[in-house]
Amino acid sequence: MSAQSAENADLTTVIGLEVHVQLETDTKIFCGCPTEPTDDPNTQTCPVCLGLPGALPVLNEAAVEAAVKVGKAIDADIPEETRFHRKNYFYPDLPKNFQITQYDEPVCADGELEISVGGERRTVGIRRAHLEEDPGSLQHVGGNIDNADYTLVNYNRAGTPLMEIVTKPDFREPEETRAFLEKLEEVLEYLGVFDASRDGSLRIDANLSLVPSDEVDDDGTISEDVLGAANRTEVKNISSHKGAETALQYEEGRQKDLMRRGRAVEQETRHFNETHGSTVSMRSKEEEKDYRYFEEADLPPLQVSHWKDEISIPELPDARRERFQDEYGLSDEAASKLTSTKQVADFYEDVAAEYDADLAATWVADELLGELNYRDMAVTDVDDRLDEVKRLVELVAADDITAKNAKEVVLRGMLDDGDAPDDIVEREDLGKTDDDAVAAAVTEAIEENPDAVADYEDGDDGAINFLVGQVMGKTGGSADPGTVNQKLRAALDE
Incomplete structure (x- = not known):
């Protein structure tokens, strides 16, 4: 859609999420290094997760079991065979300069998750969920990603089991993404495969585009041709539910503002600045071909479809x-x-x-x-x-x-x-006052407050609340207010 044609059109927001979830395992996905967090950088590494020549990956079975549990929870298909690929892309915090991930044969596909938005329940489609290794972490010193004095790299996280959950473009408002992320985290926590307290345990990349509202079908679906024609932006480095909502609200407003001014939306990758609640341009948006996927020869294909019947999950x-x-x-x-x-x-x-x-x-x-x-x-x-x-x-x-x-x-x-x-x-001497003491306090309150008694007798039912307060004060708050109310009414109505 050109900027001119969109300038005055009614627009519908289209959002899809890529949610990166660290799986809770004792060791990394392809080596025996521990995943337990530590404040000592670059101490939980080995030749495999450092990408040293000749080091070979060995798949962590617990990570695959966790992935199957997630698949069952989102009612996904688990294929007869799944395999790993190399994603060739420069990662400054992944030392071998490629990522072992899954491409066209993920461990889970075609799932869904039901969420509640504004009191209404609806289903979000999940296109795929695949296993991969987490990169390390970067510490930008003296600023943020675009203006730091220098950057430190910590490889402790490199190789931590990661599951990337890719939704269909089913969200129409930023608020819906927050509801989805909260529900997803609930499910993962119930499964016991995720620890939200870990730093960086859940990270979100969000894709947003605007399409003409008249291109949206009555049931809310949008054709692939329409989606393909819309220039979408990817917002990276989102680390919280609220952050996702804030980043997408900003990005939605930014794109609408561009279109109102007759300018085109560039297809690009943008960084979310959590401090300012805004997004900034990082680079042009990569396409699938840029990653040069090819099969990971050091890991054989997996046959785990039967695990779906063998592995149990708790009540969700x-x-x-x-x-x-x-x-x-x-x-x-x-x-x-x-x-x-x-x-x-x-x-x-x-x-x-x-x-x-x-x-x-x-x-x-x-x-x-x-x-x-x-x-x-x-x-x-x-x-x-x-x-x-x-x-x-x-x-x-x-x-x-x-x-x-x-x-x-x-x-x-x-x-x-x-x-x-x-x-x-x-x-605090909070033991409950016995009935005799309460009765005595009721008598005293009535005798000491004739005006309140007269108001009650004249039909001012609110006066009873004043008298209850007087009794509660005399008993040091240890009487039951309901019992006091009953005893006062019984005494006053005699």
């Missing part, structure tokens, strides 16, 4: 969410929160096995996750203290402390100061 987030609704009677919102990560879901089921399911949902989904989110923390930050959280739920379930004190004093004290729940209860 969507299935678990539906089961939580059916089995525990939870709302869709609560079930979604409780299945956001496998660790959260496992902890909820552990609590619900001993206490009321609704009480467990309230304390895990609302109280615990809410307080963690407020502190910019995750469940992984308190995974060694979940028994203490469970003990707090026990105190509430046994009616030993009020839910208000449990949340506002005990839980917050646990997270802020690291104290154990029983220690906080004892130190």
